[in-house]
Amino acid sequence: MTSAILFDLDGTFADTAPDLGAALNHLRTLHDRPPMALETIRPQASHGSLGLLKLGFNIEPDAPNYADLRNAFLDYYASHICVHTTLFPGMAELIDILEQRGLPWGIVTNKPHRFTMPLMQALGYAQRASCLISGDTCARAKPFPDSLLKASELLNIAPQLCLYLGDDKRDADAAQAAGMRCIIARYGYIGSPEELSRWPAEGEIDRPSQLLKYLTY
Known part of the structure; x- marks a missing residue:
């Protein structure tokens, strides 16, 4: 029996790629570079500023101007954090069902508190x-x-009674290390779908409502 459900945020709970992409393209425009297509940006959206700046500028953290680029990116994103971001289709309905059943849910993300x-x-x-x-x-x-x-x-619920939904290998690795069950959100920002079989997860879903079948046995 599952007693609590935890969600990754970017690429699992909410589709944040449009606003993260807008921040990256804003920065590219300032540096006289053409905007990148959202379809190109989306697979990197779960990797934060590190992955997005690597994609948009082919730059590593040890570069002399990296800190300035990162700060500009984060400042713009902070002030435009929910312009185009929405919940993934079906997520609102899933949350309603969980609450109706009295199941606590929460967010566990690598996104800094400043943005979360x-x-x-x-x-x-x-x-x-x-x-x-x-x-x-x-x-x-x-x-x-x-x-x-x-x-x-915080939930006062044992890890083995929690179910974690994420869209990245680090989500599955963290859940395994914590002793939690993990399900992969295939609708999220999956870069290489063929790698999913090697992730330590119990199953995969194509839409949020499919998570319900994993709540009980």
Whole structure:
């Protein structure tokens, strides 16, 4: 029996790629580069500023101007955090069902608190979530298990009774290390679908409603 459900944020709970892509393209425009297609940006959207700046500028953190680019990207994103971002289709209905069943749910993301809380507030779900764990809540973010274990602690529910839904290998790795069951959101920002079979997950879903079949046996 599953007693709590935890969600990754970017690429699982909400489709944040349009606003992350807009921030990247804003920066590219400032540097006289053409905008990139959302379809190109989407697979990197779960990898934060590191992955997006690598994609948009082919730059690594040790580059001299990396910090300035990153700060400009994050500042723009912070001020345009929920312009085009929406829940994935069917997620609102899934949350309603979980709440009707009395099942607590929460967010465990690598997104810093600076962005997690404003985004969840803008979406209207900050107060409904039983816990909001950001990438800087614990000393180590996913793929380490710390943030998932923190969520388990806050919910007062054993890790083995929690189910985690994510769209990246680090989500599956963190869940495995925490002793949680993990399901992969195939509708999210999956870069290489052929690799999914090697991820330590119990199953995969193509839309949020399919998670319901994993809640009980």
